[in-house]
Amino acid sequence: MRPFPRPRDLAEARRLQEALRARVVLAGDPTPVRWVAALDASAKKGEGLFAVAVLWDRRAEGAVAAASAHVPESELFPYVPGYLSFREAAAYLAALSRLPRPPQALLVDGQGIAHPRGLGIAAHLGVHLDLPSVGLAKRRLFGQPAGPLAEEADAAVPLCGPPGSLGAANPACPGIQVGWVWRSRARVRPVFLSPGHRVGLPETLAFARGFPRATKLPEPLRLAHLLAGRARKNRQTGPLPLEW
DNA sequence: GCGACAG
DNA sequence: ATCTTGTCGC
Structure with a gap:
């Protein structure tokens, strides 16, 4: 597994984002894909960060496995809005490598291209x-x-960025569409959906709508969130029991 | 200078 | 992200 680059400072991090933004492909349809990994993390001041990957079977509409990885506080990139991937992505890669099989698509807790430089963590x-x-x-x-x-x-309504944004033209947007504001359930605050890579804007919304939802979060993400909290409390690393 | 600010 | 008490509802 190729390591995730760790910049020495924000200036270098920003250069990485600006370079990688050109590689984002805003077309594709992950809707028919079977194996999806949902990613979420839990962190606390002195305890470092626990990342969880949940392997979800879209065909059976259920989770089939989960795994966690830990990064100690001393090795964590600081949390700075706009630079979340440098803090969390390496931990996600470690969690993903512990799943019984690689996923065909990712659902990540965070932004896709709805980001100042078009390169959110997803x-x-x-x-x-x-x-x-x-x-x-x-x-x-x-x-x-x-x-x-x-x-x-x-x-759902389009989420619009200014004219130079990475995204797609949409008559509803003064500038460029970068994502969606989506009320996943009645009487809940909406969530912010955006394409990560190899997915179009309409397909992004269809993909999210394709998951079962008991709460505002699609089930695989809700599970990942729950397990991340438990993994941290119990300092659990490696494969996680689903019924936990 | 001031407000905004994923997790 | 985490923290925190009560409150509403099944």
């Missing part, structure tokens, strides 16, 4: 692994909704 990981990927963030980092979002479940 896009960065997708390019690094050359896998289709989608970002799903609970909060906004970049872009503005094209308009008000309907209250009903499953409503």
